[in-house]
Amino acid sequence: MSASQSAVRSRAEAVKVSRTFDWLILFTLFFVVLGGYHIHYMLTGGDWDFWTDWKDRRLWVTVAPIVSITFPAAVQAVLWWRYRLPFGAVVCILGLLLGEWINRYMNFWGWTYFPVNFCFPSNLMPGAIVLDVVLMLTNSMTVTAVIGGMAWGLLFYPGNWPVMAPLHVPVEYNGMMMTLADLQGYHYVRTGTPEYIRMVEKGTLRTFGKDVAPVSAFFSAFVSILIYFLWHFFGKWFGGTSFTQSS
Amino acid sequence: MKLIKDKVAKLSFVALLVTVTAAMFYAPTASAHGEKSQAAFMRMRTIHWFDLNWSKDTVPVNDTMTISGKFHVFAGWPETVDLPEISFLNIGIPGPVFIRQGSWIGGQLVPRSVSLELGETYEFKVLLKARRPGDWHVHTMMNVKGGGPIIGPGKWVTVTGTMGSFVNPVTTLLGDTINLETYNLGNTYFWHAFWYALGLAWLGYWARKPIFVPRHLAVEAGKADSLITAGDKKVALGFAVATIGIVAFGMSSTNAAYPVTTPLQAGLLRGMKPIELPARTVNVKVEDATYRVPGRAMQMTLTITNNGDSAVRLGEFNTAGVRFLDPKVHVDETGYPDDLLAEEGLTVSDNSPIAPGTSRTVQVTASDAAWEVYRLADLIYDPDSRFAGLLFFFDEAGGRQMVMVDAPLIPSFI
Numbered sequence: 206m207s208a209s210q211s212a213v214r215s216r217a218e219a220v221k222v223s224r225t226f227d228w229l230i231l232f233t234l235f236f237v238v239l240g241g242y243h244i245h246y247m248l249t250g251g252d253w254d255f256w257t258d259w260k261d262r263r264l265w266v267t268v269a270p271i272v273s274i275t276f277p278a279a280v281q282a283v284l285w286w287r288y289r290l291p292f293g294a295v296v297c298i299l300g301l302l303l304g305e306w307i308n309r310y311m312n313f314w315g316w317t318y319f320p321v322n323f324c325f326p327s328n329l330m331p332g333a334i335v336l337d338v339v340l341m342l343t344n345s346m347t348v349t350a351v352i353g354g355m356a357w358g359l360l361f362y363p364g365n366w367p368v369m370a371p372l373h374v375p376v377e378y379n380g381m382m383m384t385l386a387d388l389q390g391y392h393y394v395r396t397g398t399p400e401y402i403r404m405v406e407k408g409t410l411r412t413f414g415k416d417v418a419p420v421s422a423f424f425s426a427f428v429s430i431l432i433y434f435l436w437h438f439f440g441k442w443f444g445g446t447s448f449t450q451s452s
Numbered sequence: 453m454k455l456i457k458d459k460v461a462k463l464s465f466v467a468l469l470v471t472v473t474a475a476m477f478y479a480p481t482a483s484a485h486g487e488k489s490q491a492a493f494m495r496m497r498t499i500h501w502f503d504l505n506w507s508k509d510t511v512p513v514n515d516t517m518t519i520s521g522k523f524h525v526f527a528g529w530p531e532t533v534d535l536p537e538i539s540f541l542n543i544g545i546p547g548p549v550f551i552r553q554g555s556w557i558g559g560q561l562v563p564r565s566v567s568l569e570l571g572e573t574y575e576f577k578v579l580l581k582a583r584r585p586g587d588w589h590v591h592t593m594m595n596v597k598g599g600g601p602i603i604g605p606g607k608w609v610t611v612t613g614t615m616g617s618f619v620n621p622v623t624t625l626l627g628d629t630i631n632l633e634t635y636n637l638g639n640t641y642f643w644h645a646f647w648y649a650l651g652l653a654w655l656g657y658w659a660r661k662p663i664f665v666p667r668h669l670a671v672e673a674g675k676a677d678s679l680i681t682a683g684d685k686k687v688a689l690g691f692a693v694a695t696i697g698i699v700a701f702g703m704s705s706t707n708a709a710y711p712v713t714t715p716l717q718a719g720l721l722r723g724m725k726p727i728e729l730p731a732r733t734v735n736v737k738v739e740d741a742t743y744r745v746p747g748r749a750m751q752m753t754l755t756i757t758n759n760g761d762s763a764v765r766l767g768e769f770n771t772a773g774v775r776f777l778d779p780k781v782h783v784d785e786t787g788y789p790d791d792l793l794a795e796e797g798l799t800v801s802d803n804s805p806i807a808p809g810t811s812r813t814v815q816v817t818a819s820d821a822a823w824e825v826y827r828l829a830d831l832i833y834d835p836d837s838r839f840a841g842l843l844f845f846f847d848e849a850g851g852r853q854m855v856m857v858d859a860p861l862i863p864s865f866i
């Protein structure tokens with residue numbers, strides 16, 4: 206067979222090859238995203254995602270969506286503009302959560318014996334589904350950034366509340382009031398994570414009384430919009446071929 | 453086609469072999485804490501732990517033990533380490549092999565960070581409940597913001613039993629008693645599995661049709677809009693509505709199930725109560741101090757003045773948790789870790805009782821392999837080559853006085 210001849214001899218064989226490529230690329234994409242996104246999220250979200258006694262109503266709500274909308278925005282840019290595929294955000298979160306669960310179960314629990322109910326990851330799936338759907342229905346980066354980015358930030362806290370609420374039940378402990386999550390942090394000793402490095406309930410957002418979470422979520426949603434634009438452009442640039450042509 | 457499949461199969465097999473081989477390498481349990489690697493000046497010139505007591509050497513799972521004692525916050529705290537204005541009384545163990553049921557400084561529970569004063573001495577206690585079987589090196593530890601963990605002496609403690617039998621019952625303010633070890637686990641798994649399944653369903657919806665090659669060709673041909681059908685849009689809308697609906701339902705049903713929740717608690721505890729030590733009647737002036745590298749010995753020339761009403765003798769020099777004793781004056785009966793105890797490591801040129809109102813200049817030698825084993829000799833390579841430690845004097849009635857010493861240390865290589 207010469208180089209100019211086709212590798213396939215029939216339409217059926219072409220379809221078969223195409224599907225094989227689909228699975229190979231999807232498999233590779235999934236694990237590349239899993240690795241890159243996981244490292245990114247651990248470095249930027251880190252302890253806020255590791256421990257229940259960091260998941261507060263102020264900084265966790267603010268930080269986690271902002272640092273996590275990055276890869277979904279970039280992968281969406283590649284999959285949508287190149288293939289019209291609206292699962293960029295979901296595939297990112299599927300990869301991230303799989304990686305995180307493997308890490309939490311194998312390392313945090315299996316290796317160092319922190320209970321899983323203390324070190325489970327945050328749930329980012331509701332925002333990812335809405336982000337993908339908005340891009341698909343609007344076919345617009347701007348609308349996706351504004352509506353989808355806003356939804357990404359706003360859905361984060363309520364999407365996690367069913368798992369977190371039971372850990373915010375108060376307990377009286379030797380004359381002090383703590384939540385069960387605080388008690389987990391105190392009981393399960395972390396030599397490298399002293400109490401003072403927890404960044405919980407810090408800041409100047411005091412004028413809204415106890416209703417801090419919605420305000421934090423709106424702020425997070427606003428910044429998520431900006432980060433979405435930035436990383437969507439990264440994705441577009443990375444998904445292009447101009448840099449290979451110029452070389 | 454077959455060629456590609458064969459190559460993928462071969463590569464997968466190689467990857468599997470590499471993974472299994474890597475996993476088969478011997479990986480010993482990390483059961484100590486690198487305490488010997490911490491800069492010597494950090495251990496000698498920050499927190500001085502003494503009168504330590506580990507209540508048990510062997511603890512069954514679910515049983516408790518305490519570590520108690522005192523620590524002195526060195527007044528000559530090194531400039532290179534942030535002051536202990538925000539500190540946390542921790543415990544140095546390899547992960548949660550014990551749970552910390554309580555920790556107290558000066559009788560006050562300290563689940564939060566505390567502010568410590570230089571030059572003060574505090575009493576502390578940590579209550580631990582055994583969780584994971586094994587032999588564990590259990591250290592005292594103080595984390596200092598801007599300074600890092602300052603690890604104290606450690607002792608091997610054996611935990612017996614099985615981890616599966618460990619329970620951690622806690623009664624909430626609503627009156628429910630839960631096992632914190634497994635509490636909320638089923639709920640966590642359920643919600644994560646549910647959302648993951650929904651995400652997979654969304655991916656599966658698109659992956660059931662050709663994904664990359666034909667779609668890319670269509671986009672390149674300007675037919676991108678034809679790739680999204682009206683049916684696709686309806687399905688997508690369904691996913692979005694369902695997602696928002698489930699989030700709203702989850703939020704409201706959770707609020708109904710847990711009507712009383714409080715925010716995470718955090719803060720700094722100030723005003724820790726130090727020990728009120730009796731007025732010191734023994735004064736010590738360090739005339740000079742040298743560390744003789746070949747002999748693994750530190751020599752000090754001290755001028756000791758006894759202003760009290762009872763004769764005193766020097767019985768112990770304690771630095772970085774290593775205790776050098778003069779057995780003629782003081783013998784340890786607390787079961788202090790052997791590797792940190794030089795029972796005959798302290799020699800005083802004239803250790804006869806120093807009578808009240810008199811002064812004496814003596815040569816004091818603290819020698820033991822611990823200087824090398826605990827890498828305290830590395831002090832001479834530190835940026836601020838000074839030593840510090842606690843001297844303990846004993847009077848005829850068995851009373852004890854603690855005197856802090858701090859001076860430059862000159863190494864001697866011959």
